[in-house]
Amino acid sequence: MTAPAATTPTAPSAPSASDISRTSHVSRASRIAARTAGGAVRVFLLLAGLFWLLPTVGLLLSSLRSPSDIAASGWWEVFTAPARLTTENYTQLLANGTITGSLVSTVLITVPATLLVLVLGSFAGYAFAWLDFPGRDWWFLGVVALLVVPVQVALVPVSKLFGAVGLFETTVGVVLFHTAFGLPFAIFLLRNFFAEIPRELLEAARLDGAGEVRLFTRVVLPLGGPAIASLGIFQFLWVWNDMLIALIFADSQSPPITVALQQQVRQFGNNVDVLAPGAFLSMVVPLAVFFAFQRQFASGVMAGAVK
Amino acid sequence: MPRATTSRAPAESTTRNGKGSRNGHRTRNGHRSRTVAAGFLLPALLLLGALVVYPIGYSVQRSFFDRSGSSFVGLDNYLALVTDDSLRTAVRNNLIWLVLAPAVATALGLVFAVLTERVRWGTAFKLVVFMPMAISMLAAGIIFRLVYEQDPDRGVANAVWVGVHDTFAESSGFPRARPLPVHPLAAAGGGAFVTKEAVRAGEPVRLPLIGVAPGRMPKEARPAHEPTSPSADTVTGTAWLDFTRGGGGKPNVVDPAELGLAGLRIEAVRDGTVVATATAAADGTFTLPADRADGAVLRLPASNFREQYNGVEWLGPSLVTPAVIGAYVWMWAGFAMVLIGAGLAAVPRELLEAARVDGANEWQVFRRITVPLLAPVLAVVLVTLMINVLKVFDLVFVIAPGSAQDDANVLALQLYRSSFGTDADLGVGSAIAVVLLLLVLPVMAVNIRRIRRETRR
Numbered sequence: 141m142t143a144p145a146a147t148t149p150t151a152p153s154a155p156s157a158s159d160i161s162r163t164s165h166v167s168r169a170s171r172i173a174a175r176t177a178g179g180a181v182r183v184f185l186l187l188a189g190l191f192w193l194l195p196t197v198g199l200l201l202s203s204l205r206s207p208s209d210i211a212a213s214g215w216w217e218v219f220t221a222p223a224r225l226t227t228e229n230y231t232q233l234l235a236n237g238t239i240t241g242s243l244v245s246t247v248l249i250t251v252p253a254t255l256l257v258l259v260l261g262s263f264a265g266y267a268f269a270w271l272d273f274p275g276r277d278w279w280f281l282g283v284v285a286l287l288v289v290p291v292q293v294a295l296v297p298v299s300k301l302f303g304a305v306g307l308f309e310t311t312v313g314v315v316l317f318h319t320a321f322g323l324p325f326a327i328f329l330l331r332n333f334f335a336e337i338p339r340e341l342l343e344a345a346r347l348d349g350a351g352e353v354r355l356f357t358r359v360v361l362p363l364g365g366p367a368i369a370s371l372g373i374f375q376f377l378w379v380w381n382d383m384l385i386a387l388i389f390a391d392s393q394s395p396p397i398t399v400a401l402q403q404q405v406r407q408f409g410n411n412v413d414v415l416a417p418g419a420f421l422s423m424v425v426p427l428a429v430f431f432a433f434q435r436q437f438a439s440g441v442m443a444g445a446v447k
Numbered sequence: 448m449p450r451a452t453t454s455r456a457p458a459e460s461t462t463r464n465g466k467g468s469r470n471g472h473r474t475r476n477g478h479r480s481r482t483v484a485a486g487f488l489l490p491a492l493l494l495l496g497a498l499v500v501y502p503i504g505y506s507v508q509r510s511f512f513d514r515s516g517s518s519f520v521g522l523d524n525y526l527a528l529v530t531d532d533s534l535r536t537a538v539r540n541n542l543i544w545l546v547l548a549p550a551v552a553t554a555l556g557l558v559f560a561v562l563t564e565r566v567r568w569g570t571a572f573k574l575v576v577f578m579p580m581a582i583s584m585l586a587a588g589i590i591f592r593l594v595y596e597q598d599p600d601r602g603v604a605n606a607v608w609v610g611v612h613d614t615f616a617e618s619s620g621f622p623r624a625r626p627l628p629v630h631p632l633a634a635a636g637g638g639a640f641v642t643k644e645a646v647r648a649g650e651p652v653r654l655p656l657i658g659v660a661p662g663r664m665p666k667e668a669r670p671a672h673e674p675t676s677p678s679a680d681t682v683t684g685t686a687w688l689d690f691t692r693g694g695g696g697k698p699n700v701v702d703p704a705e706l707g708l709a710g711l712r713i714e715a716v717r718d719g720t721v722v723a724t725a726t727a728a729a730d731g732t733f734t735l736p737a738d739r740a741d742g743a744v745l746r747l748p749a750s751n752f753r754e755q756y757n758g759v760e761w762l763g764p765s766l767v768t769p770a771v772i773g774a775y776v777w778m779w780a781g782f783a784m785v786l787i788g789a790g791l792a793a794v795p796r797e798l799l800e801a802a803r804v805d806g807a808n809e810w811q812v813f814r815r816i817t818v819p820l821l822a823p824v825l826a827v828v829l830v831t832l833m834i835n836v837l838k839v840f841d842l843v844f845v846i847a848p849g850s851a852q853d854d855a856n857v858l859a860l861q862l863y864r865s866s867f868g869t870d871a872d873l874g875v876g877s878a879i880a881v882v883l884l885l886l887v888l889p890v891m892a893v894n895i896r897r898i899r900r901e902t903r904r
Contacts, residue, residue, distance in 0.1 A: 177809065181562050185572055188559065192576050195590045195777065198603055202593055214601050215593075260491040267487035272480055277902050279488070284898045286499055288887045290838050292859055293880045296509070296866045296873055297502035320498035323491050352483045381583030383841045388867060398585040405845055408592050419589040423582045430581035434574070438785055441580060 203229055203416035210412045229417040239418060242400035246422075248311055249386070249396055250379045253318035257375050258368055260319065261326025262334075265364075266356050268327065269334040270342060280331065286324040294321070295388055302389065314389045318379045326371055329443055333367035334360055366436075373433050374440030377426050397422045503884065510877035524878035533853060534875070537861040540768050544839060544857060547769070549832035552776045553825060556783025560791050561813060563784075573788070577781035584778070588845025591774040595761035595846070605758030612756050620665055620710050621751050624656040629698050630689070632656070638749030641716070645744050648737035649677050652684025652745060654727075655699055656708060659688055664706055671707035671731035682740040686711045686747075687731040707731020711751055715740035762847060764854040771846045771855060775839065783828045790824030791817070834887055858883060 201215040204225040209217075218225055233239050267273075268280045298317060299308060307313035337360060345359050361368070383398040390396055395403075401418045404411045430437055513520045528534045559576060563569030579587060596602030599609040626632035626640055631653055635641035646652050651674050671687035685701055686708040696702040707730040715723040715735050723740045725733040735745075761770045794817065802812050818825075840859035847855035858879050866876035 189572050189575050199590045263487040264491035267484050271484040273484040288891050290883045293506050294502035297505035320494040383585045415589050419586040423586045426581045
């Protein structure tokens with residue numbers, strides 16, 4: 141990722157179409173001015189890009205240094221002695237039952253919470269888009285209203301509720317909470333997407349004698365693929381990255397990775413050799429998802445702007 | 448903009464759908480389809496009812512009761528938000544967040560979106576800036592705890608800051624250096640040292656100091672020695688570190704391995720005024736003109752001994768909120784950039800070209816055409832970020848050290864403390880929750896009106 145950014149700006153760039161049309165009929169002086177401005181833009185963006193990359197690079201390099209090196213100097217010193225980098229912190233971390241256990245907890249929370257939102261969201265989305273029942277539009281407006289409700293409103297009441305039914309500090313409780321707060325957006329997005337399916341397709345299937353369930357599984361779900369994928373990625377990252385909800389509702393004996401790491405932050409200075417590799421480990425899956433599904437992620441984020 | 452398209456497209460299909468249902472099979476299948484609809488909807492609606500709608504009612508009701516939940520206190524919990532000190536800090540900080548964070552993130556996103564269109568590696572740049580969106584606030588928090596570490600040898604922010612600072616303001620060379628009692632120097636107040644006796648031309652002056660760690664000595668420092676050729680025209684001498692590593696040196700004697708205090712500033716003072724100045728060379732020797740310095744005392748000004756500049760206390764009480772906002776902007780500028788970039792793609796190129804042909808410069812094109820055309824997108828981005836900023840919790844919780852959490856406090860953090868902390872007051876916690884909800888109500892209303900218009904059409 142750094143490679144193109146570091147090398148291309150020095151190479152002379154071919155003028156783009158707009159450059160040509162802009163400069164063809166203006167003076168040489170303004171062409172030079174435009175070129176200097178272009179250079180300034182490149183330098184600015186290069187610096188900004190560096191600025192954005194540096195914190196993450198710092199985390200990665202810190203995670204690869206021995207605790208004594210971390211205590212003695214900044215991560216940028218590795219460039220003077222790259223041989224001192226070590227994967228020891230990661231080895232230690234992966235031998236640490238708490239951390240590996242917390243990664244398992246994260247998966248056990250994230251996967252069901254994502255699947256449940258997709259399943260329940262597409263059921264409801266389909267009902268709102270294609271089924272006929274009294275007050276449908278009003279119900280849908282109700283769901284839309286819930287889009288912007290902050291999770292904070294529910295923390296206390298739901299912890300009481302879960303306490304009463306024995307779901308407090310359980311994985312099931314965390315999953316249900318995430319599902320509930322993921323649903324308004326899921327229903328909104330999928331209902332809108334399903335509604336665009338051509339009516340003729342559904343009518344044809346109905347004439348063939350397909351029931352609503354068959355219609356849903358055979359026609360609507362396959363056609364809704366892109367929206368479901370986008371939503372799935374968005375919800376997956378949302379739940380994977382959550383700390384607040386897990387902090388309150390997750391089993392304190394087997395917390396997800398965000399909470400497990402958060403508990404180490406208190407003694408930050410002495411814990412960098414655990415926190416830096418831990419944070420990086422927790423980022424690996426989201427970053428892999430991000431790079432593999434940039435497009436879906438971007439559209440999910442854009443559609444989910446309201447969340 | 449994708450959001451606009453997702454919300455506009457269903458309008459047609461709803462109408463189509465509506466027509467279809469009037470075509471008749473409602474009467475025949477009405478009852479059955481109602482059961483089917485209930486089957487599809489019930490799981491989702493039950494969850495929403497129990498975990499989203501019911502809690503709203505509970506929080507509203509609970510916010511009117513006291514800590515124990517038994518007695519009705521009216522609006523007292525809300526009043527506490529403006530009267531209680533720590534709550535007031537939270538409200539004030541939230542306002543700072545609300546004003547600063549969305550504006551800065553949106554401005555940066557706009558600049559990035561516009562400028563990346565002009566470079567070939569724009570996509571790579573966008574990827575770099577957008578990437579922090581994918582990671583957790585906890586990870587971002589840890590990343591920025593590292594960035595903001597106080598010690599300039601460990602935190603990159605202070606390393607850069609001190610580097611810039613020292614480029615413009617000379618750093619002092621010898622913090623904590625001092626003479627021994629046997630040395631011919633004495634404290635002169637304010638951190639300066641002065642010779643106990645007046646100096647004479649032709650008599651080499653000794654200015655020994657101790658207390659500089661060998662690793663902290665200037666790189667150019669060389670073994671010190673007495674001035675080679677004392678003359679009657681000059682006052683000469685040696686300023687050196689009177690300390691032999693490993694021991695064996697004699698106090699107040701220039702031993703062979705002892706280093707000159709290269710760069711030490713020396714003033715000749717007569718009757719309280721500085722009459723001449725010199726700087727010690729690499730070997731510690733210095734020379735002053737005899738006509739002015741003869742009979743004066745030599746002073747080592749305090750500027751030699753000032754503590755090294757140690758950078759800014761990013762996570763201290765006064766800067767912690769801006770510092771955390773910086774981390775937030777790092778995470779969310781990419782969001783603004785991508786949304787604005789999508790809006791930019793919809794701006795007709797001919798309009799920009801026409802303005803350029805008419806002689807508008809790039810700034811005018813940006814200011815007069817691009818920005819006004821993007822206004823709706825910018826508004827969406829700003830509002831979205833504002834909603835998001837209201838709820839900011841993880842970043843503050845992770846980045847602000849325990850000692851600075853009170854100064855960095857925000858509503859969502861206070862809500863967490865009030866509800867689950869050691870000194871919990873669910874009344875106040877619920878009041879904060881209701882305030883957060885009230886603040887997003889206008890956006891909720893806008894959403895509802897938009898969808899209603901679309902489903903009615």
